[in-house]
Amino acid sequence: MTGKRICVLYGGRSLERDVSLSTGHRVGRALESRGYQVTGIDVDESLVRRLIELRPEVAFIAMHGKGGEDGTVQELLEILRIPYTGSGVLSSIRAMDKVLTKHILKAGGIPTPPFHAFNDAAFREMGAKDTLQIIAEDLGLPVVVKPAAQGSALGIKFAAEARDLPAAMVSALSFDRKVLLERFVAGRELAVSILGTAEPRVLPIVEAIPQARHSYYDFESRYTPGETDFEVPAELAPEVAAEVERLALATYRALGCRGFGRVDFILDQANRPWVLELNTIPGLTETSTMPLAAQAAGLSFEDLVVAITESATL
Amino acid sequence: MDPAHVLITTGGQQAIDLVTKTFVDPGDVVLAEGPSYAGALTTFSTYETDVLHLPMDERGLDVEAVPDILDRLAADRKRVKFLYIVPNFSNPGGTTLSLERRHRLVEISAERELLIVEDNPYGILRYQGEPLPTLFTLDQSENVIYLGSFSKILSPGIRTGWIAAPAPILAKIAFGKQATDLCSSPLNQMFVHEFISSGVWREYVQRLIGIYRSRRDVLLSALADEFPPGSRWTVPEGGFFVWASLSPPVNTTDLLVKAIEENVAFVAGNGFYMDGQGTDSMRLNFSGSPEDRIQEGIRRLGSVIRDQMELYRALGMDG
Ligand SMILES: Cc1ncc(COP(=O)(O)O)c(C=O)c1O
Numbered sequence: 001m002t003g004k005r006i007c008v009l010y011g012g013r014s015l016e017r018d019v020s021l022s023t024g025h026r027v028g029r030a031l032e033s034r035g036y037q038v039t040g041i042d043v044d045e046s047l048v049r050r051l052i053e054l055r056p057e058v059a060f061i062a063m064h065g066k067g068g069e070d071g072t073v074q075e076l077l078e079i080l081r082i083p084y085t086g087s088g089v090l091s092s093i094r095a096m097d098k099v100l101t102k103h104i105l106k107a108g109g110i111p112t113p114p115f116h117a118f119n120d121a122a123f124r125e126m127g128a129k130d131t132l133q134i135i136a137e138d139l140g141l142p143v144v145v146k147p148a149a150q151g152s153a154l155g156i157k158f159a160a161e162a163r164d165l166p167a168a169m170v171s172a173l174s175f176d177r178k179v180l181l182e183r184f185v186a187g188r189e190l191a192v193s194i195l196g197t198a199e200p201r202v203l204p205i206v207e208a209i210p211q212a213r214h215s216y217y218d219f220e221s222r223y224t225p226g227e228t229d230f231e232v233p234a235e236l237a238p239e240v241a242a243e244v245e246r247l248a249l250a251t252y253r254a255l256g257c258r259g260f261g262r263v264d265f266i267l268d269q270a271n272r273p274w275v276l277e278l279n280t281i282p283g284l285t286e287t288s289t290m291p292l293a294a295q296a297a298g299l300s301f302e303d304l305v306v307a308i309t310e311s312a313t314l
Numbered sequence: 315m316d317p318a319h320v321l322i323t324t325g326g327q328q329a330i331d332l333v334t335k336t337f338v339d340p341g342d343v344v345l346a347e348g349p350s351y352a353g354a355l356t357t358f359s360t361y362e363t364d365v366l367h368l369p370m371d372e373r374g375l376d377v378e379a380v381p382d383i384l385d386r387l388a389a390d391r392k393r394v395k396f397l398y399i400v401p402n403f404s405n406p407g408g409t410t411l412s413l414e415r416r417h418r419l420v421e422i423s424a425e426r427e428l429l430i431v432e433d434n435p436y437g438i439l440r441y442q443g444e445p446l447p448t449l450f451t452l453d454q455s456e457n458v459i460y461l462g463s464f465s466k467i468l469s470p471g472i473r474t475g476w477i478a479a480p481a482p483i484l485a486k487i488a489f490g491k492q493a494t495d496l497c498s499s500p501l502n503q504m505f506v507h508e509f510i511s512s513g514v515w516r517e518y519v520q521r522l523i524g525i526y527r528s529r530r531d532v533l534l535s536a537l538a539d540e541f542p543p544g545s546r547w548t549v550p551e552g553g554f555f556v557w558a559s560l561s562p563p564v565n566t567t568d569l570l571v572k573a574i575e576e577n578v579a580f581v582a583g584n585g586f587y588m589d590g591q592g593t594d595s596m597r598l599n600f601s602g603s604p605e606d607r608i609q610e611g612i613r614r615l616g617s618v619i620r621d622q623m624e625l626y627r628a629l630g631m632d633g
Contacts, residue, residue, distance in 0.1 A: 123628040155571070166629040167563065173625060174571040 004036050006309065007056040007082075009073060011042035014065035015154060022285040024062035030305040031060070043067070051080055058312040059084040060305075061281060066149065069281045070096040083312040086259040087280040094255045095280045098180050099148045101255065105275055108254040110247055112275045113266070114139050115182040117148060120173050129166065136162035139183040145169055147176035158184065187268040190234055192248035193282065193293040195304070197258040197311055202245045203293035207234035230289060232296040237271070244273045251275050259311045262290055319478055321488055324498045326435050326463035326475040330354050330398075332490050333431055333459055333477070334361050337395045343387055345397040347375050349557065349586030349595070351405045351433065354398055358588075364392070365588040372548065374411030375399060377419045384426055396429040396459075401449060402437040403553025406586050406597035410551050413446050424455035435463040435475075436553035438519055441527035443551045456480035464506055466554070467519050474498060474506045526554070526601050532608050533600040540616030542623060547598075554601040559583075559594050560619060563631050566596045569622055576614040 008031070010024025011017055024040060031038045041050055043063065051059070059082050061068055071092035077084040087095065094100050099117040106112060116135050122128035136143060136159075145168040147155045155175035157168035165181075172179040189210075193203040209229045236244065248263040255278055262282035266274045282290045284305070294304040323329040330353070338344065340362035346354070348367030358365050368383065369376045380397070387394055399419075401411035411419070423430050432449045450460035463475035477487060491497075509515050533556055537547050544561035560566070566582040573579065583595030600608060626632055 120625065120628075124624065127628075129628060129630045166626075166631045167565070169629055170565070170622070170625060170631070171568050174568040174622075 004057045004309075005054070006031055006036045006038050006058050006060055007051065007054055008038060008040045008060045008062055009043050009047070009068070010040065010062040011044075012063050012067045013043075014063070014067050014069075016064035019283050019285060020062060020064045020068065023064070023283055023288070026286070026301070027060055027062050027284060027305050030302045031309065034302055034306055036309070043073070047073075048076060048080070051077075051082060056082060058082070058309055060309055060312070061085055062284065064281055064283065069279075070149070078314065081314060083314050085308050085312045087255075087257045087261065091256040091258070092280050095257070095261075095278045097148055097178075098146060098277055099178060101277055102180070102182075104254050105251060108250065110250055110254065110275055111273065113183045113185045115180055117178060117180045118169075119178050121177075123169070132165045132169075133162055135181055136165065139181065142184040143168075144182045144184045145172045146180045146182065147172045148178035148180050149176045185266045185268050185274050187266045187274075188234075190244060190265040190267055190273070191262055191289040191293075192244060192265065193260070193262045193290040194248060194252050194257070195260050195294070195307055197313075200249060200252055200257075201297075202248055203290070203299075204233035204296040205236065205241060205244055206289045206293050206296075207231040208289070230292055232292050236267075240267070240271050240273070247273055247275060251278055255280075258313070260290070260308050315478065319481060319484060321477045321479075321484055321491060322498050322503060323475045323477055323491070324495060325465060325470070325473045326433065326461050327353055327357075328494070328498075329461040329463075329475050329477045330357050330431075330433065332487050332494065333396070333461070334358060334363070336487050336490050337429065338363050339393075341393075342395045343392045344395055345380070345383070347399055347404060347407065349406050349583065349592055349597075350398065351400060352581075352585050354433070355586070355588055358398075363395070367587055367589060367591065368397075370407060370409060372409060374401060374404070374407075374409045374415060375419070377411075377415045377422060380419070380422050380428070381426065384428065394428065396431050397423075398431045398433065399449075400433045400436075402434055402446070403439065403550050403555070405436070405553065406555050406581065406583075407557045408548040408550035408553060408555045409557075410443075410446070416446060416449055416452055420449055420452045420454075420458070423449075423453070423457045428457065430458045431461065432458055433461045435461075435466050438467055439523060439526060439554075440552035441523060441530060441550075450478060456483070459483060464509075467515065467522065468506065468509055472502050472505060474502050529600040529603070529605055529608060530556075532605040533598065533612065536609050536612035537598075540612045542616070542620055545619075554599050556598045556600060557583075558596050558598055560596075561623075562594055563626055564619065564622055565593050567593065569596075569618060572618045572622065573615055576618060578611045578614050578618075580615070 008024050008028045010020045028038045028040045039054055059077050061073055061084055071089040074089045074092050102112050102115055118128055143159045145157045145159060155172050157171045159165045159168045169179060189208040191206045194200045244265060251263045252261055257280060262279045264276045284291055291301050334357050338361050342363050344358050344363045344365050346365050346367055347370055369379055403410055430449055450458045460478040464472055547556050547558035550556060570582050581597040583592030586592055
């Protein structure tokens with residue numbers, strides 16, 4: 001199985017370029033150490049030409065956010081008939097859009113915090129501002145306002161009062177034309193990584209513990225890297241852990257994912273899990289949760305990267 | 315000037331660092347312009363100072379506000395260590411301290427024994443008006459420390475600047491300099507020496523002035539054409555920057571995200587304050603881009619601002 005020619009695609013122009021560079025370099029080194037022939041490609045306008053020249057047996061997509069995680073590069077690889085890692089075009093599109101994801105979860109009976117979502121046209125052309133008060137009452141305060149395109153935590157705002165909503169909307173709308181307003185569910189943050197396609201394997205649950213919380217404003221800190229500790233496996237009652245795992249798999253399947261992925265949860269004070277989102281290309285950096293989960297399952301980083309690579313398909 | 319009163323530093327930034335390290339203990343107050351050079355603010359916060367921003371207008375720092383502020387701080391038992399100021403074509407404000415205010419500030423500094431740190435990396439790059447005397451030359455009471463740099467007239471990579479100060483002050487700073495890096499690269503200093511002593515710098519700086527003046531003029535006229543009514547901006551007589559403020563509730567941090575999508579960048583205003591001000595403002599640089607790009611950049615920025623304002627109106631936030 002060694003010796004395969006792999007292109008690792010990383011970088012690109014998304015806001016998560018830096019994370020992608022670090023995931024990409026690490027993946028490249030891991031593959032080389034297992035005997036693969038690796039060419040790293042920092043994605044730019046020459047991508048397609050280079051792929052045509054190199055004709056790799058597998059493209060390892062180590063990109064995050066726009067372009068790499070939203071089905072764009074997946075579509076190109078389909079056209080070029082190059083097998084690639086991770087989810088296909090449709091699943092990527094579904095998971096990249098937090099709103100679409102939540103509609104699918106809701107339809108599938110998977111618990112996700114109550115929400116509403118808008119395109120900026122609703123405000124510009126239909127006077128949606130007059131619904132904000134109703135939304136606040138509907139969802140209950142505080143409300144989290146997020147750009148619909150999932151990925152970067154940038155642009156996520158927190159409205160403690162209804163009158164904070166418009167400014168939060170503008171910030172979120174700076175990042176995407178569509179925004180999600182979601183009830184803020186206080187609780188523990190769990191990340192569940194999944195590996196495989198036909199019979200996906202759930203890796204040990206990771207809990208992210210912000211170093212200081214307690215007040216609403218600490219909400220911001222959970223999106224600030226370096227201010228979080230991880231516990232693997234998370235300390236959970238067996239029936240709670242089983243339910244979280246079941247829902248993680250249900251989410252993975254509902255979105256039609258393959259290869260690998262990570263489902264993010266909030267576990268509320270009553271120990272009820274709520275699915276927030278699914279990442280089709282979770283980070284694989286030194287500080288990312290998926291490698292931690294793999295390690296807890298007895299898989300080295302190299303094992304993890306090889307497993308993902310060998311699951312590549314068209 | 316007596317060379318004994320000059321200390322060569324590794325750029326102006328090290329000069330700021332050395333002065334701060336020498337004079338400030340954690341919790342001391344440093345007075346700064348509002349807005350103030352972000353690199354200096356970073357240094358001040360590294361040494362755990364309390365930065366207090368002073369008000370400014372088109373003639374620079376409002377020096378008449380200084381005595382009252384000093385009284386208030388004294389009443390609160392706060393120790394003010396120095397006032398940091400960029401009197402010529404301030405970064406980021408673009409403003410220049412008027413002659414009367416210079417005289418007055420030096421007077422206040424003598425009366426109140428207030429140490430002034432005068433940072434002047436842009437002074438030679440003047441595009442209109444007469445040069446004004448530095449605070450350092452006006453000072454008779456040994457209360458001004460002057461910081462210079464070759465970064466803006468030769469090259470930032472040459473990392474050569476200097477501190478001019480009264481001998482007792484300089485001796486203390488030199489002590490800190492030794493602890494930091496013994497001395498700045500003599501090789502770089504030889505380059506600078508050659509550049510200056512050969513006289514080529516005069517012609518070079520004249521050329522820069524011509525280029526930058528045209529770029530400034532293009533930026534100012536583009537702003538007048540493209541920015542929406544209610545926007546304000548400074549008209550710098552030199553230097554690199556224009557400071558533009560938009561009518562509320564526009565937030566320039568949000569705006570920057572949209573601007574970058576259009577391949578236009580600026581520095582959001584709140585980076586030049588330690589106290590959360592500046593969210594309605596931005597620093598625009600005109601020295602680094604050719605005229606047609608400045609024109610096009612401001613055109614795009616203008617349309618991003620209008621679009622953002624429309625969104626605020628749609629959200630009922632137009633005040
Ligand atoms: C006001 C001011 N002071 C100091 C510096 C530091 O310059 P250098 O360290 O390159 O001399 C700068 C650079 O941008 C500046 O704008």
